[in-house]
Amino acid sequence: MRITTVLSAVLLALGPAAAPAAADSSPSPSASDGSSAPTSAGTSFRTATEIEQGQQATASGSTGDYLYWSFPADAGQRPTVKATVKLPDTHAGQTWQIDVYDGLRRRQACQYGAQTRTAAQGTAAVDLACTLRTVRAWSEPWADDPLPGTYYIRLTVLNLTTADLGQPVHASVRADSKDIGGSAAVDGSLAKPLVPGIAVASKSEEGDGGSSKAAVLSSIEPTDGWASGWWSDRWVWTAIGGVLAALAGVGGYALTRGSGRPSRVPPGA
Template structure:
């Protein structure tokens, strides 16, 4: 009974810590928006290159009116331990008679170094018939790492560019008006995907120029209209996460480490207490 009472309190505390960490690892829900809605209103235009990409935050819905054949660009931030998922919806002209044939649409995601990141889940490319009304695309990336080897193509914290375009269409269909919607979610995967190192700074193009300038630069992007600044070279800076860049400062792996140490110490104390021989009082000796 004494051993049980001694171990009950610490064991319950360790179990609570483990439950908290497990809940963080299992959390796959997208980042909620500030107004509690499924997705908040975002920018209503898109850029035409990496340098003029329109910035938006995860949880926002970015829209744009464009023409079939245009290259449309957006940019959003993703931090360490997050798994970004980009969804794109293209609404085609209402009159199916205006289209002469089928078309193939594609969404690509690039990191801050403009390296195309592979999609591990979702339909990145989709062909639609001539009489289709909409086409939906989806791309889920690998979990963002805090640090990677120079030769690796691992996703790193920073800006992520979304490019949407039609890759195959009849020549007569090029130029037809379309409406596009882009959304991004960043599910937190927890410390199970943490690594030992970290970047000195997130991969945000133009951040060095922006840190020394106040206001917008002379670029042609839509930075100030979307709450971001442009670098001197016109590169649009993606908004940073609401809680700022973590860059691997803290993960719930610390909780697992502390809880494991506590459980190991308690197991050692319990094992010693159970294994040591009991001390019986020696019989009194009487003189002759």
């Protein structure tokens, strides 16, 4: 009875602590798909159009153009980028590809998804997708792991006939993330996220006493700030493991210590 009471009290105490972990494991909130969503794309890394996760961005262009967007991704997230390209009524076979780069402009590999697809002659549209590896809070300098910061989407056609060059196309892209939680947590974090220009801005503010601000090439960031995933369910499971180990020790002691009464000694012993 005493052990049951202790266990109930421990579970009630852990209830509020488990709530943030549950929130971290849920998908990231979607931004509004209203009129605020971008309707154009950049033509290079420096001119990439910034989008929030969950926004359905659109753009019109011509076959042969490079279309660029950028979005923020924080530690513990597994981003998935999807794109749809609406093609002209008449066209030859075309192969389209979507690439994702991190803040250092390193091309990130896709875990799964149709990153490259060929649209047969007369096909109305082609769908592309790329799911990245989980973004890590810290990594070795030589590694190519995804890190917190700005991510760039590049959409382009790989092979094109001369007759199709310059024909109008309409593209739509969307970036979403799944929060992985404590299974992706690491011991360490970056001093600054990989956002182009953020290190230059920080150094300028330190040198001038905060009186001047250098331009940051990407101003977009997660809704609740960078490194928002400092809390993970690994904390909760570690605490639960410790509590269960303590309860097992108490239970083992209670079972092996006996009744606690001294045994009767026979007379004359």
